[in-house]
Amino acid sequence: MHCSAGPTAMTEAASPAARHPTSALRVDVFPDAVAASRDVAAGLAREVAGATAAHPLVLGLATGATPQGVYAELVRCHREQGLSFRHVITVNLDEYWPLAAGDPRAFRHAMDEALFRHVDLSPDRILIPDGTVPAGELARHAEAYEAAIAAAGGVGHQLLGIGANGHLAFNEPGSPHDGRTGLSTLHQATLADAPDGVPQSGITMGLGTILEARTITLLAFGEHKAEAVAAALKGSVSEDVPATALRGHASVRVVLDEGAAGELGLGGGCREVPDEIGGSEGKEARRLHVKRA
Numbered sequence: 001m002h003c004s005a006g007p008t009a010m011t012e013a014a015s016p017a018a019r020h021p022t023s024a025l026r027v028d029v030f031p032d033a034v035a036a037s038r039d040v041a042a043g044l045a046r047e048v049a050g051a052t053a054a055h056p057l058v059l060g061l062a063t064g065a066t067p068q069g070v071y072a073e074l075v076r077c078h079r080e081q082g083l084s085f086r087h088v089i090t091v092n093l094d095e096y097w098p099l100a101a102g103d104p105r106a107f108r109h110a111m112d113e114a115l116f117r118h119v120d121l122s123p124d125r126i127l128i129p130d131g132t133v134p135a136g137e138l139a140r141h142a143e144a145y146e147a148a149i150a151a152a153g154g155v156g157h158q159l160l161g162i163g164a165n166g167h168l169a170f171n172e173p174g175s176p177h178d179g180r181t182g183l184s185t186l187h188q189a190t191l192a193d194a195p196d197g198v199p200q201s202g203i204t205m206g207l208g209t210i211l212e213a214r215t216i217t218l219l220a221f222g223e224h225k226a227e228a229v230a231a232a233l234k235g236s237v238s239e240d241v242p243a244t245a246l247r248g249h250a251s252v253r254v255v256l257d258e259g260a261a262g263e264l265g266l267g268g269g270c271r272e273v274p275d276e277i278g279g280s281e282g283k284e285a286r287r288l289h290v291k292r293a
């Protein structure tokens with residue numbers, strides 16, 4: 001992978017909303033998670049390389065297993081090709097609450113291990129909800145988080161994973177699509193997929209906050225995500241499936257492996273796509289365009 005080469009045909013379509021205000025939500029299906037992660041990382045590396053002091057990149061980051069391959073590629077680009085993060089500001093989606101300082105289950109710890117401590121990212125440019133804030137300060141902390149994102153200029157590119165129940169960050173089914181940063185009670189399905197003993201609540205950017213990102217990339221890998229992906233892309237837009245909120249955004253790319261695409265009804269190839277999804281063969285990925293809400 002070239003860490004800071006010019007744009008390729010694969011990523012040209014992920015243009016800013018301003019240039020394609022009516023463009024469809026785009027779905028790229030890769031043969032496997034490794035190929036998908038490399039492609040996403042290559043695009044992000046170009047954005048990181050293009051950031052300047054005057055125009056920093058505000059990069060929205062997700063935790064969980066899904067984006068780990070992307071972070072590993074970015075670290076490799078830093079180590080092997082000198083990709084610098086000095087003009088990057090990172091904004092994380094969520095954090096478990098309540099946590100003791102230094103709790104190894106913290107998303108902050110996971111991000112340190114996966115990315116932050118391996119690259120030249122200034123600690124004062126890392127925004128992540130604080131799982132140690134006392135209950136009485138939660139509302140103030142949530143407001144301050146929104147204000148910090150706004151002061152950074154808003155998120156330019158947000159990476160997302162998806163929960164098996166269709167959640168985004170810690171916005172569980174029933175969350176309003178215009179919600180702001182705040183405390184969320186985690187559903188049993190979410191806790192079942194989480195490490196043992198995590199808190200049953202989390203501080204999360206709201207769906208409304210997430211949708212303010214100028215461009216969004218949702219990653220999903222594996223058959224266990226196929227149902228949630230199909231509900232997000234093909235089901236009715238509803239608070240019951242938080243990820244359907246993405247259908248109202250003008251610049252979303254969904255990056256899947258074959259397993260996560262398994263319930264989209266694609267059969268063996270794009271000739272068999274159902275009416276609501278149109279498609280064409282990409283160079284490395286099958287590319288589809290999903291009608292937006």
Ligand code: GLP
Pocket residue numbers: 062063064065066067093094160161162163164168169170190
């Ligand atoms: C957690 C996180 C989400 C993440 C999801 C999926 O609930 N709060 O942001 O998308 O898990 O995680 P994984 O990528 O491990 O499947």
